[in-house]
Amino acid sequence: MSHEAALHNHEGQGHDDHGHHEHHDTFLTKYVFSQDHKMIAKQFLITGMVWAVLGGLMSVLFRLQLGYPDASFPWLESILGKWAKGGQITPEAYYALVTTHGTVLVFFVLTAGLSGTFANFLIPLQIGARDMASPFLNMLSYWFFFTASIVMLSSLFVETGPFSGGWTAYPPLSALHDASPGSKSGMDLWIIAMALFVVSSLLGGLNYIATILNMRTKGMSMTRLPLTIWALFFTAVLGVLSFPVLLSGMILLIFDRNFGTSFYLSDIYVNGVGALSNEGGSAILFQHLFWFLGHPEVYIILLPAMGMVSEIMSVNSRKPIFGYMAMLGSLFAIAILAFLVWAHHMFVTGLNPFLGSVFVLLTLLIAVPSAIKVFNWLTTLWRGNIRFTPGMLFAIGFVSLFISGGLTGIWLGNAALDIYLHDSYFVVAHFHIVMGVASMFGMFAGVYHWFPKMYGRYLNNSLGYIHFWITIAGAYMIFWPMHYQGLAGMPRRYFDFSIWESFKQFAELNRFISTVAMIVFAVQILFLINFFYSIFKGRKVTVLNPWESNTLEWTTPIRPGHGNWPGEIPEVHRWPYDYGKDGHDFIPQDVPVGADETDTH
Amino acid sequence: MSLYLSVAIIVLIFVVIFQIAKASEYVSILKGEEASRQQNNKINGFLMVAFLVLGFVGIYVCNKAYYGKTQMAQGAASIQGQKVDEMLFVTLIITGIVFVITQVLLFWFAYKYQEDKNRKVFFFAHSTKLELIWTAIPAIALTVLVVFGLRNWFFFTGEPPKNAMVVEVTGKQFGWIFRYSGKDAIFGKKYYKNIDPATNSVGIIWDDKYAQDDILTEQTMYVVKGTPVKLIIGSRDVIHDVGLTHFRLKMDAVPGIPTTMWFTPIYTTKEMREKTGNPNFAYEISCDQMCGNGHYSMKGVIEVVDQEEYDLWMAKQKPQYFTAFPEKDPSAVPVAKADSTTKATTAKM
Numbered sequence: 001m002s003h004e005a006a007l008h009n010h011e012g013q014g015h016d017d018h019g020h021h022e023h024h025d026t027f028l029t030k031y032v033f034s035q036d037h038k039m040i041a042k043q044f045l046i047t048g049m050v051w052a053v054l055g056g057l058m059s060v061l062f063r064l065q066l067g068y069p070d071a072s073f074p075w076l077e078s079i080l081g082k083w084a085k086g087g088q089i090t091p092e093a094y095y096a097l098v099t100t101h102g103t104v105l106v107f108f109v110l111t112a113g114l115s116g117t118f119a120n121f122l123i124p125l126q127i128g129a130r131d132m133a134s135p136f137l138n139m140l141s142y143w144f145f146f147t148a149s150i151v152m153l154s155s156l157f158v159e160t161g162p163f164s165g166g167w168t169a170y171p172p173l174s175a176l177h178d179a180s181p182g183s184k185s186g187m188d189l190w191i192i193a194m195a196l197f198v199v200s201s202l203l204g205g206l207n208y209i210a211t212i213l214n215m216r217t218k219g220m221s222m223t224r225l226p227l228t229i230w231a232l233f234f235t236a237v238l239g240v241l242s243f244p245v246l247l248s249g250m251i252l253l254i255f256d257r258n259f260g261t262s263f264y265l266s267d268i269y270v271n272g273v274g275a276l277s278n279e280g281g282s283a284i285l286f287q288h289l290f291w292f293l294g295h296p297e298v299y300i301i302l303l304p305a306m307g308m309v310s311e312i313m314s315v316n317s318r319k320p321i322f323g324y325m326a327m328l329g330s331l332f333a334i335a336i337l338a339f340l341v342w343a344h345h346m347f348v349t350g351l352n353p354f355l356g357s358v359f360v361l362l363t364l365l366i367a368v369p370s371a372i373k374v375f376n377w378l379t380t381l382w383r384g385n386i387r388f389t390p391g392m393l394f395a396i397g398f399v400s401l402f403i404s405g406g407l408t409g410i411w412l413g414n415a416a417l418d419i420y421l422h423d424s425y426f427v428v429a430h431f432h433i434v435m436g437v438a439s440m441f442g443m444f445a446g447v448y449h450w451f452p453k454m455y456g457r458y459l460n461n462s463l464g465y466i467h468f469w470i471t472i473a474g475a476y477m478i479f480w481p482m483h484y485q486g487l488a489g490m491p492r493r494y495f496d497f498s499i500w501e502s503f504k505q506f507a508e509l510n511r512f513i514s515t516v517a518m519i520v521f522a523v524q525i526l527f528l529i530n531f532f533y534s535i536f537k538g539r540k541v542t543v544l545n546p547w548e549s550n551t552l553e554w555t556t557p558i559r560p561g562h563g564n565w566p567g568e569i570p571e572v573h574r575w576p577y578d579y580g581k582d583g584h585d586f587i588p589q590d591v592p593v594g595a596d597e598t599d600t601h
Numbered sequence: 602m603s604l605y606l607s608v609a610i611i612v613l614i615f616v617v618i619f620q621i622a623k624a625s626e627y628v629s630i631l632k633g634e635e636a637s638r639q640q641n642n643k644i645n646g647f648l649m650v651a652f653l654v655l656g657f658v659g660i661y662v663c664n665k666a667y668y669g670k671t672q673m674a675q676g677a678a679s680i681q682g683q684k685v686d687e688m689l690f691v692t693l694i695i696t697g698i699v700f701v702i703t704q705v706l707l708f709w710f711a712y713k714y715q716e717d718k719n720r721k722v723f724f725f726a727h728s729t730k731l732e733l734i735w736t737a738i739p740a741i742a743l744t745v746l747v748v749f750g751l752r753n754w755f756f757f758t759g760e761p762p763k764n765a766m767v768v769e770v771t772g773k774q775f776g777w778i779f780r781y782s783g784k785d786a787i788f789g790k791k792y793y794k795n796i797d798p799a800t801n802s803v804g805i806i807w808d809d810k811y812a813q814d815d816i817l818t819e820q821t822m823y824v825v826k827g828t829p830v831k832l833i834i835g836s837r838d839v840i841h842d843v844g845l846t847h848f849r850l851k852m853d854a855v856p857g858i859p860t861t862m863w864f865t866p867i868y869t870t871k872e873m874r875e876k877t878g879n880p881n882f883a884y885e886i887s888c889d890q891m892c893g894n895g896h897y898s899m900k901g902v903i904e905v906v907d908q909e910e911y912d913l914w915m916a917k918q919k920p921q922y923f924t925a926f927p928e929k930d931p932s933a934v935p936v937a938k939a940d941s942t943t944k945a946t947t948a949k950m
Binding site for chain 2: 279317403404414
């Protein structure tokens with residue numbers, strides 16, 4: 001077959017065709033300060049995985065407190081020292097863990113780890129480019145992220161503890177050194193880490209946009225792009241437009257904290273300190289700035305997962321994605337609406353009720369493009385020929401979770417219900433399912449699907465299946481019952497519920513959730529073992545196109561070098577979803593349109 | 602010791618699973634890619650349906666075990682709360698139907714259309730008609746929810762009835778302060794620099810003539826059954842949130858920016874104790890906005906009583922002015938000396 005032939009051909013040509021930047025790679029330039037988008041993607045992925053383990057471990061620790069509020073674990077004291085005196089996590093430590101868990105998972109894992117990995121890896125490969133528009137900025141993007149990681153990590157070791165005011169960092173709590181021990185130098189480090197992170201994400205985002213717009217190969221018109229690329233494109237646009245707003249909010253916060261300004265502060269009397277001189281600021285201003293990023297951030301996390309799921313689902317159903325243009329339109333609609341709904345996080349801040357009603361309308365409007373996406377995915381499966389690769393399983397799991405978590409969004413987006421459910425466990429359940437676990441599933445789907453391209457080896461299938469089934473069952477067992485806790489009004493971010501007559505009835509359920517959380521965490525470790533074992537010892541990929549997929553990344557050699565294609569970059573002649581057309585199982589994008597072919601979509 | 606043991610057991614389980622997985626990979630290589638893929642498809646296809654069925658069983662079990670512990674089972678304790686509950690059920694029905702249909706289709710399709718050599722895939726790239734249908738139906742359903750929701754929203758956030766009693770709520774790390782306006786029904790002005798934790802916890806300006814009959818209480822607030830209550834909410838330090846689970850409402854307490862919320866309680870605390878069968882029942886105010894290390898313990902209580910009991914309680918309350926200036930308390934006059942000092946201070950003021 002032509003592909004096999006092409007493979008041998010390329011190998012025969014050897015390295016000369018890498019063109020202008022074939023040079024002697026040292027360890028440092030190949031693995032550390034690499035400018036190859038594929039290596040940078042792996043750096044993002046592995047750093048993200050390190051954070052995912054740390055963040056997950058933190059959740060296990062605070063779930064331990066919630067599940068067993070009265071028990072004492074001496075080994076905790078030996079790990080955490082004064083943060084777990086007598087084997088019990090202190091409230092300070094609990095809040096620090098919750099805060100760091102949130103920050104790290106949202107920004108470091110599901111933003112950097114997800115878009116950082118797959119935008120870097122897939123954009124050049126799927127649009128037919130040799131690398132990013134600016135490989136150097138791309139490298140800087142990773143190293144800013146790395147520096148942010150180091151600063152965030154170091155904040156865990158500050159004597160007064162890391163920041164503990166919740167990942168949303170609302171002032172005045174986050175602005176006043178004396179309001180909480182976590183608001184001392186831990187908070188300064190937190191802000192610096194976030195600022196560095198914003199720089200990283202801007203450098204990355206600008207690069208992704210420039211690459212997608214300018215560096216597509218011949219024939220790759222915008223409507224022939226795989227949906228993955230469209231999703232990553234909108235993600236990058238969202239990031240570039242919203243992260244600067246967060247940065248400005250953070251800078252004002254630094255001023256309020258350290259230089260005596262009053263952007264967010266007014267009329268404050270701190271216990272043990274007295275009345276502060278700040279007057280005229282607005283604590284709510286920060287929330288507007290924060291959520292102007294914070295809401296698009298949800299879609300920055302979700303869209304790449306949606307894009308990858310669309311692609312993986314189509315490939316493994318052996319059927320075109322249903323409604324390519326509708327998928328594209330709904331991505332676009334979601335991206336626009338993402339900027340117009342931020343105040344639905346603020347219904348109970350005393351927001352003007354009329355303004356609130358506008359945000360209700362716009363928020364619930366998002367359900368329409370979301371519904372289109374769900375029904376299109378379902379129709380993609382319908383009358384397909386489904387291969388259950390682990391990637392496909394996670395893609396199906398993503399859709400299930402997206403439905404479950406998305407529907408509760410309709411509850412919370414309606415201000416009259418939010419006024420009851422706001423900041424309860426209902427919210428915890430909602431955003432963990434729809435944003436946390438669902439995007440994690442998108443990420444897993446991506447890793448299982450593109451691992452053969454990344455490392456030239458397969459992940460172990462059986463471990464993949466175990467990983468999927470326990471994770472999806474566990475995720476539902478953890479978060480489904482939390483809806484009930486939310487309907488009992490149980491507030492989030494509580495260290496202990498035993499003093500509350502209204503909320504203490506869930507002690508047994510909390511124990512159950514904590515136990516399941518530990519099992520699910522253990523299974524993720526199994527995935528890590530699979531991942532690192534398979535990099536070195538996994539079954540070798542022997543064919544160019546193991547999933548029989550249409551997109552361009554599978555036309556590169558099994559282990560592509562810097563520059564991706566040893567010879568010419570292939571020319572594109574069709575959209576990427578010609579599966580099952582005219583009796584052909586699949587027709588890759590670089591195959592010219594035959595004379596007798598029926599018209600495409 | 603038990604820790605090391607459990608770690609050892611976990612590691613052992615990992616090793617076993619890992620070895621089995623590795624062995625199964627060798628087996629699948631021996632069998633050939635095609636055959637092992639078919640087998641995997643069969644197993645996972647079956648698991649898809651099994652997951653769907655077990656999932657619905659799980660939902661049933663969960664509902665049976667925990668519905669009774671939610672507020673829904675108890676019923677709302679305010680007219681606002683009843684509207685919230687009503688809306689919750691309507692939303693539950695609409696989203697519930699969508700949930701069941703989509704999840705069943707998803708897992709059923711996954712099972713039904715698992716790979717089969719003889720099936721010819723249906724090349725179905727788009728259909729404007731179908732896409733219009735599932736744009737229009739959600740849009741209509743959402744319009745219903747939005748209209749319903751906004752009517753309630755404007756009722757909740759609108760002006761309370763004229764006969765509403767007004768209570769000022771102030772959050773602080775980590776407790777609640779309540780202020781009643783006293784006989785003149787007007788709150789005295791306040792300024793945060795006047796705060797003195799011992800005698801003037803909200804910073805009342807004593808010079809204001811309306812201030813001197815203001816009553817302060819901590820932790821417990823009294824309101825009357827059937828009378829609308831308007832809360833004027835503020836905070837002394839960081840953002841807190843007045844969470845009224847049983848009344849189904851909450852509102853942030855923001856330093857420097859007062860917020861308001863109103864509700865009409867329909868059961869007294871006593872009635873609620875009988876209704877729930879819990880002798881310890883209390884209308885707890887929970888802080889619902891992260892406010893520091895004591896956040897989880899920032900509890901207040903609302904006592905809902907009838908008018909008679911409220912009047913009795915109110916009669917016992919002493920204006921805060923007399924706590925701040927005990928010498929001016931008319932009930933403490935008997936000593937002649939005290940009388941003269943009062944005059945002196947008043948003259949100075």
